[in-house]
Amino acid sequence: INPRIIEYPGEDHEHMLLLYYKALNYLKINDLEGALVECRRLNNRLNELSDRYKSDRKYRRDAFIHNLMGMIYEAAGDPNNAFIAYRNAYEIYQEDFVEMFGVQAPEQLKKDLMRAAYLSGFQDDLRSYEETFGYPYEHTIPAHGEVLLLWHNGLGPIKDEWSVNFTVVEGEAGFVTFENANQGFSFPFPLADYEDDEDDDFKVTDLEFFRVVFPKYVERVPSTFSASVRANGKVWDLEEAEDINAIAFKVLEQRMVWEFSQSLMRAAIKKAAEKSLEGEDEGLGFAVGVINALTEQADTRNWQTIPHSIHYARIPLQAGDNELTMTVGAEAGVGTGERFYFSGQQGKTYFHTYQSFY
Numbered sequence: 228i229n230p231r232i233i234e235y236p237g238e239d240h241e242h243m244l245l246l247y248y249k250a251l252n253y254l255k256i257n258d259l260e261g262a263l264v265e266c267r268r269l270n271n272r273l274n275e276l277s278d279r280y281k282s283d284r285k286y287r288r289d290a291f292i293h294n295l296m297g298m299i300y301e302a303a304g305d306p307n308n309a310f311i312a313y314r315n316a317y318e319i320y321q322e323d324f325v326e327m328f329g330v331q332a333p334e335q336l337k338k339d340l341m342r343a344a345y346l347s348g349f350q351d352d353l354r355s356y357e358e359t360f361g362y363p364y365e366h367t368i369p370a371h372g373e374v375l376l377l378w379h380n381g382l383g384p385i386k387d388e389w390s391v392n393f394t395v396v397e398g399e400a401g402f403v404t405f406e407n408a409n410q411g412f413s414f415p416f417p418l419a420d421y422e423d424d425e426d427d428d429f430k431v432t433d434l435e436f437f438r439v440v441f442p443k444y445v446e447r448v449p450s451t452f453s454a455s456v457r458a459n460g461k462v463w464d465l466e467e468a469e470d471i472n473a474i475a476f477k478v479l480e481q482r483m484v485w486e487f488s489q490s491l492m493r494a495a496i497k498k499a500a501e502k503s504l505e506g507e508d509e510g511l512g513f514a515v516g517v518i519n520a521l522t523e524q525a526d527t528r529n530w531q532t533i534p535h536s537i538h539y540a541r542i543p544l545q546a547g548d549n550e551l552t553m554t555v556g557a558e559a560g561v562g563t564g565e566r567f568y569f570s571g572q573q574g575k576t577y578f579h580t581y582q583s584f585y
Contacts, residue, residue: 290319302576306346369543371571381449381535451556544571
Protein backbone atom coordinates (compact mmCIF):
# COMPACT_ATOMS: atom_id res chain seq x y z
CA ILE A 228 0.00 0.00 0.00
CA ASN A 229 1.30 3.46 -0.85
CA PRO A 230 1.81 5.01 2.62
CA ARG A 231 1.24 8.50 1.24
CA ILE A 232 -2.47 7.86 0.61
CA ILE A 233 -3.45 6.37 3.99
CA GLU A 234 -5.55 8.60 6.23
CA TYR A 235 -7.67 7.78 9.28
CA PRO A 236 -9.32 10.34 11.59
CA GLY A 237 -9.61 8.00 14.59
CA GLU A 238 -8.90 8.16 18.32
CA ASP A 239 -5.68 9.77 19.56
CA HIS A 240 -3.77 6.50 19.96
CA GLU A 241 -5.30 5.11 16.77
CA HIS A 242 -4.07 8.08 14.75
CA MET A 243 -0.58 7.51 16.14
CA LEU A 244 -0.80 3.83 15.21
CA LEU A 245 -1.69 4.88 11.68
CA LEU A 246 1.60 6.75 11.49
CA TYR A 247 3.33 3.60 12.73
CA TYR A 248 1.70 1.54 9.97
CA LYS A 249 2.71 4.16 7.42
CA ALA A 250 6.29 3.82 8.69
CA LEU A 251 6.06 0.05 8.20
CA ASN A 252 4.84 0.55 4.64
CA TYR A 253 7.83 2.76 3.89
CA LEU A 254 10.09 0.05 5.30
CA LYS A 255 8.45 -2.50 3.00
CA ILE A 256 9.37 -0.38 -0.04
CA ASN A 257 12.87 0.13 1.44
CA ASP A 258 12.38 3.87 2.01
CA LEU A 259 14.16 4.26 5.36
CA GLU A 260 14.00 8.06 5.37
CA GLY A 261 10.26 7.98 4.69
CA ALA A 262 9.82 5.63 7.65
CA LEU A 263 11.83 7.95 9.91
CA VAL A 264 9.68 10.90 8.85
CA GLU A 265 6.55 9.04 10.00
CA CYS A 266 8.20 8.15 13.33
CA ARG A 267 9.07 11.81 13.88
CA ARG A 268 5.52 12.80 12.97
CA LEU A 269 4.24 10.31 15.52
CA ASN A 270 6.42 11.81 18.26
CA ASN A 271 5.30 15.33 17.32
CA ARG A 272 1.66 14.24 17.37
CA LEU A 273 2.11 12.67 20.80
CA ASN A 274 3.65 15.89 22.12
CA GLU A 275 0.69 17.89 20.77
CA LEU A 276 -1.83 15.56 22.41
CA SER A 277 -0.02 15.47 25.75
CA ASP A 278 -0.25 19.26 25.97
CA ARG A 279 -4.02 18.89 26.45
CA TYR A 280 -3.64 17.05 29.74
CA LYS A 281 -2.20 18.29 33.04
CA SER A 282 -1.43 15.01 34.81
CA ASP A 283 2.17 14.38 35.83
CA ARG A 284 1.74 10.72 34.87
CA LYS A 285 0.35 11.19 31.39
CA TYR A 286 1.22 9.24 28.27
CA ARG A 287 3.46 11.79 26.57
CA ARG A 288 6.22 9.82 24.85
CA ASP A 289 6.50 6.37 23.35
CA ALA A 290 9.45 4.07 24.04
CA PHE A 291 8.73 1.64 21.21
CA ILE A 292 8.72 4.33 18.52
CA HIS A 293 12.14 5.57 19.66
CA ASN A 294 13.27 1.94 19.65
CA LEU A 295 11.99 1.54 16.08
CA MET A 296 13.74 4.75 15.05
CA GLY A 297 16.98 3.29 16.42
CA MET A 298 16.47 0.14 14.36
CA ILE A 299 15.89 2.21 11.21
CA TYR A 300 18.89 4.47 11.81
CA GLU A 301 21.08 1.42 12.35
CA ALA A 302 19.75 -0.22 9.19
CA ALA A 303 20.67 2.99 7.35
CA GLY A 304 24.25 2.81 8.67
CA ASP A 305 23.91 5.69 11.14
CA PRO A 306 25.02 4.30 14.55
CA ASN A 307 25.27 7.77 16.14
CA ASN A 308 21.60 8.63 15.68
CA ALA A 309 20.72 5.00 16.42
CA PHE A 310 22.45 5.37 19.81
CA ILE A 311 20.45 8.52 20.62
CA ALA A 312 17.16 6.82 19.67
CA TYR A 313 17.97 3.64 21.62
CA ARG A 314 19.03 5.70 24.65
CA ASN A 315 15.78 7.67 24.52
CA ALA A 316 13.81 4.44 24.24
CA TYR A 317 15.57 2.88 27.23
CA GLU A 318 14.97 5.98 29.39
CA ILE A 319 11.27 6.07 28.50
CA TYR A 320 10.85 2.37 29.31
CA GLN A 321 12.53 2.91 32.68
CA GLU A 322 10.84 6.20 33.60
CA ASP A 323 7.36 5.78 32.08
CA PHE A 324 6.48 2.39 30.63
CA VAL A 325 7.36 0.24 33.65
CA GLU A 326 5.07 2.21 35.95
CA MET A 327 2.23 3.07 33.55
CA PHE A 328 2.03 -0.10 31.45
CA GLY A 329 4.18 -2.72 33.18
CA VAL A 330 6.45 -3.04 30.12
CA GLN A 331 10.16 -3.48 30.82
CA ALA A 332 12.97 -2.44 28.51
CA PRO A 333 13.56 -5.45 26.20
CA GLU A 334 16.88 -7.26 26.51
CA GLN A 335 17.37 -6.81 22.77
CA LEU A 336 17.18 -3.03 23.21
CA LYS A 337 19.96 -3.19 25.83
CA LYS A 338 22.18 -5.12 23.40
CA ASP A 339 21.36 -2.71 20.56
CA LEU A 340 22.12 0.27 22.80
CA MET A 341 25.55 -1.08 23.72
CA ARG A 342 26.34 -1.97 20.10
CA ALA A 343 25.41 1.54 18.93
CA ALA A 344 27.58 3.04 21.68
CA TYR A 345 30.50 0.82 20.59
CA LEU A 346 30.09 1.67 16.89
CA SER A 347 29.84 5.39 17.70
CA GLY A 348 33.01 5.32 19.78
CA PHE A 349 31.19 6.23 23.02
CA GLN A 350 33.37 4.13 25.30
CA ASP A 351 32.33 5.85 28.53
CA ASP A 352 28.65 5.25 27.73
CA LEU A 353 29.38 1.64 26.82
CA ARG A 354 31.14 1.00 30.15
CA SER A 355 28.29 2.68 32.00
CA TYR A 356 25.68 0.46 30.32
CA GLU A 357 27.79 -2.67 30.90
CA GLU A 358 27.74 -1.84 34.61
CA THR A 359 24.01 -1.02 34.58
CA PHE A 360 23.00 -4.16 32.67
CA GLY A 361 25.39 -6.44 34.55
CA TYR A 362 27.24 -8.07 31.63
CA PRO A 363 30.06 -7.13 29.21
CA TYR A 364 29.42 -6.22 25.59
CA GLU A 365 30.67 -8.67 22.96
CA HIS A 366 30.83 -7.07 19.54
CA THR A 367 29.31 -9.12 16.73
CA ILE A 368 27.82 -7.98 13.43
CA PRO A 369 25.82 -10.49 11.31
CA ALA A 370 27.86 -11.13 8.19
CA HIS A 371 24.82 -11.74 6.03
CA GLY A 372 22.21 -9.32 7.34
CA GLU A 373 19.33 -9.81 9.75
CA VAL A 374 15.56 -9.75 10.19
CA LEU A 375 13.68 -7.56 12.63
CA LEU A 376 10.47 -9.51 13.17
CA LEU A 377 7.56 -7.50 14.62
CA TRP A 378 4.74 -9.62 16.00
CA HIS A 379 1.37 -7.84 16.27
CA ASN A 380 -0.33 -9.99 18.87
CA GLY A 381 -4.10 -10.30 19.22
CA LEU A 382 -6.61 -7.48 18.85
CA GLY A 383 -6.89 -4.21 20.72
CA PRO A 384 -9.89 -3.15 22.83
CA ILE A 385 -13.25 -2.26 21.36
CA LYS A 386 -15.30 0.82 22.25
CA ASP A 387 -18.49 0.54 24.27
CA GLU A 388 -20.40 2.93 26.49
CA TRP A 389 -21.59 3.28 30.06
CA SER A 390 -23.89 5.79 31.69
CA VAL A 391 -24.24 7.40 35.08
CA ASN A 392 -26.95 9.56 36.62
CA PHE A 393 -25.92 12.88 38.13
CA THR A 394 -27.56 15.40 40.40
CA VAL A 395 -26.64 19.07 40.24
CA VAL A 396 -25.62 20.79 43.48
CA GLU A 397 -25.41 24.56 43.42
CA GLY A 398 -22.24 25.98 44.90
CA GLU A 399 -20.68 29.36 45.42
CA ALA A 400 -18.65 31.73 43.25
CA GLY A 401 -20.37 30.69 40.03
CA PHE A 402 -19.80 26.93 40.30
CA VAL A 403 -22.03 23.89 40.28
CA THR A 404 -21.04 20.33 41.18
CA PHE A 405 -22.25 17.24 39.34
CA GLU A 406 -22.39 14.42 41.85
CA ASN A 407 -23.09 10.70 41.92
CA ALA A 408 -22.83 9.47 45.50
CA ASN A 409 -23.06 5.75 44.62
CA GLN A 410 -20.11 5.91 42.20
CA GLY A 411 -18.18 8.50 44.18
CA PHE A 412 -18.02 10.94 41.25
CA SER A 413 -17.84 14.68 41.85
CA PHE A 414 -17.13 17.15 39.03
CA PRO A 415 -17.12 20.91 39.76
CA PHE A 416 -17.73 23.18 36.75
CA PRO A 417 -17.95 26.97 36.34
CA LEU A 418 -21.44 28.08 35.34
CA ALA A 419 -20.10 30.62 32.90
CA ASP A 420 -18.75 27.89 30.65
CA TYR A 421 -22.11 26.14 30.31
CA GLU A 422 -24.87 28.76 30.45
CA ASP A 423 -26.75 29.31 27.21
CA ASP A 424 -26.46 33.03 26.54
CA GLU A 425 -29.08 32.86 23.79
CA ASP A 426 -31.76 31.41 26.08
CA ASP A 427 -32.28 33.52 29.20
CA ASP A 428 -34.90 31.03 30.43
CA PHE A 429 -32.41 28.15 30.65
CA LYS A 430 -29.80 27.70 33.36
CA VAL A 431 -27.46 24.79 33.98
CA THR A 432 -28.95 24.40 37.44
CA ASP A 433 -32.30 23.66 35.75
CA LEU A 434 -30.92 20.24 34.86
CA GLU A 435 -31.19 19.04 38.49
CA PHE A 436 -31.00 15.37 37.51
CA PHE A 437 -29.81 13.86 34.24
CA ARG A 438 -28.02 10.96 32.60
CA VAL A 439 -24.61 11.25 30.98
CA VAL A 440 -23.11 8.63 28.67
CA PHE A 441 -19.36 7.98 28.49
CA PRO A 442 -17.22 5.84 26.18
CA LYS A 443 -15.29 2.93 27.61
CA TYR A 444 -12.99 0.21 26.29
CA VAL A 445 -13.56 -3.52 26.55
CA GLU A 446 -10.37 -5.56 26.45
CA ARG A 447 -10.02 -8.52 24.09
CA VAL A 448 -7.42 -10.67 25.83
CA PRO A 449 -5.20 -12.67 23.43
CA SER A 450 -4.96 -16.41 23.86
CA THR A 451 -1.19 -16.16 24.41
CA PHE A 452 1.55 -13.64 25.06
CA SER A 453 4.47 -15.80 23.95
CA ALA A 454 6.03 -16.60 20.61
CA SER A 455 9.39 -17.81 19.35
CA VAL A 456 11.28 -18.09 16.07
CA ARG A 457 13.59 -20.89 15.00
CA ALA A 458 16.22 -20.12 12.37
CA ASN A 459 19.42 -21.93 11.42
CA GLY A 460 19.29 -24.22 14.44
CA LYS A 461 18.70 -21.47 17.03
CA VAL A 462 15.61 -20.13 18.81
CA TRP A 463 14.74 -16.52 19.61
CA ASP A 464 11.93 -15.50 21.94
CA LEU A 465 9.96 -12.42 20.92
CA GLU A 466 9.95 -9.72 23.61
CA GLU A 467 7.09 -7.35 24.37
CA ALA A 468 7.88 -3.79 23.30
CA GLU A 469 4.48 -2.05 23.27
CA ASP A 470 1.21 -2.67 25.13
CA ILE A 471 -1.31 -0.95 22.86
CA ASN A 472 -4.22 -2.20 24.95
CA ALA A 473 -2.88 -0.45 28.08
CA ILE A 474 -2.11 2.71 26.11
CA ALA A 475 -5.71 2.84 24.82
CA PHE A 476 -7.08 2.73 28.37
CA LYS A 477 -4.55 5.35 29.51
CA VAL A 478 -5.41 7.75 26.69
CA LEU A 479 -9.14 7.40 27.39
CA GLU A 480 -8.51 8.03 31.09
CA GLN A 481 -6.70 11.25 30.15
CA ARG A 482 -9.64 12.27 27.95
CA MET A 483 -12.35 11.67 30.56
CA VAL A 484 -12.69 15.29 31.75
CA TRP A 485 -13.03 16.39 28.12
CA GLU A 486 -15.50 13.57 27.46
CA PHE A 487 -17.54 14.63 30.46
CA SER A 488 -17.59 18.23 29.25
CA GLN A 489 -18.86 17.12 25.84
CA SER A 490 -21.56 14.93 27.41
CA LEU A 491 -22.59 17.77 29.69
CA MET A 492 -22.88 20.18 26.78
CA ARG A 493 -25.06 17.70 24.87
CA ALA A 494 -27.31 17.29 27.93
CA ALA A 495 -27.57 21.07 28.38
CA ILE A 496 -28.48 21.66 24.73
CA LYS A 497 -31.11 18.92 24.80
CA LYS A 498 -32.55 20.23 28.06
CA ALA A 499 -32.77 23.74 26.62
CA ALA A 500 -34.72 22.40 23.63
CA GLU A 501 -36.98 20.40 25.94
CA LYS A 502 -37.80 23.44 28.10
CA SER A 503 -38.46 25.60 25.07
CA LEU A 504 -40.99 23.07 23.75
CA GLU A 505 -42.60 22.70 27.17
CA GLY A 506 -43.52 26.37 26.99
CA GLU A 507 -45.45 25.69 23.81
CA ASP A 508 -46.79 22.21 24.49
CA GLU A 509 -46.14 20.34 27.74
CA GLY A 510 -46.80 16.95 26.16
CA LEU A 511 -44.41 17.65 23.31
CA GLY A 512 -41.72 18.79 25.74
CA PHE A 513 -42.13 15.57 27.73
CA ALA A 514 -41.87 13.47 24.55
CA VAL A 515 -38.69 15.27 23.52
CA GLY A 516 -37.27 14.62 26.99
CA VAL A 517 -37.93 10.89 26.64
CA ILE A 518 -36.41 10.82 23.14
CA ASN A 519 -33.34 12.72 24.35
CA ALA A 520 -32.78 10.20 27.15
CA LEU A 521 -33.13 7.26 24.77
CA THR A 522 -30.88 8.73 22.08
CA GLU A 523 -28.05 9.87 24.36
CA GLN A 524 -25.05 7.85 23.18
CA ALA A 525 -21.28 7.98 23.43
CA ASP A 526 -19.02 7.90 20.39
CA THR A 527 -18.08 4.22 20.15
CA ARG A 528 -16.41 4.31 16.75
CA ASN A 529 -12.94 2.81 16.78
CA TRP A 530 -10.38 0.91 14.74
CA GLN A 531 -11.12 -2.73 15.59
CA THR A 532 -8.17 -4.52 13.98
CA ILE A 533 -5.31 -2.82 15.82
CA PRO A 534 -3.10 -5.26 17.76
CA HIS A 535 -3.29 -5.84 21.49
CA SER A 536 0.49 -5.63 21.82
CA ILE A 537 3.71 -5.60 19.78
CA HIS A 538 6.61 -8.00 20.36
CA TYR A 539 9.85 -8.30 18.42
CA ALA A 540 13.13 -10.15 17.88
CA ARG A 541 16.34 -9.45 15.94
CA ILE A 542 17.40 -12.56 14.02
CA PRO A 543 20.76 -12.90 12.19
CA LEU A 544 20.83 -14.54 8.77
CA GLN A 545 23.25 -16.90 7.06
CA ALA A 546 24.46 -16.67 3.49
CA GLY A 547 21.89 -17.73 0.89
CA ASP A 548 18.33 -18.80 1.69
CA ASN A 549 17.06 -18.73 5.27
CA GLU A 550 13.86 -20.32 6.63
CA LEU A 551 12.36 -18.82 9.79
CA THR A 552 9.67 -20.76 11.63
CA MET A 553 7.51 -18.77 14.02
CA THR A 554 5.56 -20.58 16.72
CA VAL A 555 2.89 -18.73 18.71
CA GLY A 556 1.85 -19.89 22.17
CA ALA A 557 3.83 -23.13 22.26
CA GLU A 558 7.05 -24.32 23.82
CA ALA A 559 10.00 -22.44 22.36
CA GLY A 560 10.92 -23.73 18.95
CA VAL A 561 8.35 -26.54 18.97
CA GLY A 562 5.68 -26.94 16.28
CA THR A 563 5.35 -26.05 12.65
CA GLY A 564 3.98 -22.50 12.88
CA GLU A 565 4.36 -19.87 10.17
CA ARG A 566 7.34 -19.96 7.82
CA PHE A 567 9.13 -16.94 6.37
CA TYR A 568 11.97 -16.94 3.84
CA PHE A 569 14.77 -14.40 3.48
CA SER A 570 17.95 -14.22 1.45
CA GLY A 571 21.03 -13.42 3.51
CA GLN A 572 22.81 -10.33 2.18
CA GLN A 573 25.67 -8.42 3.74
CA GLY A 574 24.46 -5.20 5.39
CA LYS A 575 20.78 -5.93 4.63
CA THR A 576 18.12 -5.50 7.35
CA TYR A 577 14.63 -6.84 6.69
CA PHE A 578 11.64 -5.48 8.62
CA HIS A 579 8.90 -8.11 8.70
CA THR A 580 5.53 -8.06 10.50
CA TYR A 581 3.20 -10.88 11.48
CA GLN A 582 -0.32 -10.42 12.87
CA SER A 583 -2.11 -13.06 14.92
CA PHE A 584 -5.85 -12.46 15.43
CA TYR A 585 -6.45 -14.62 18.51
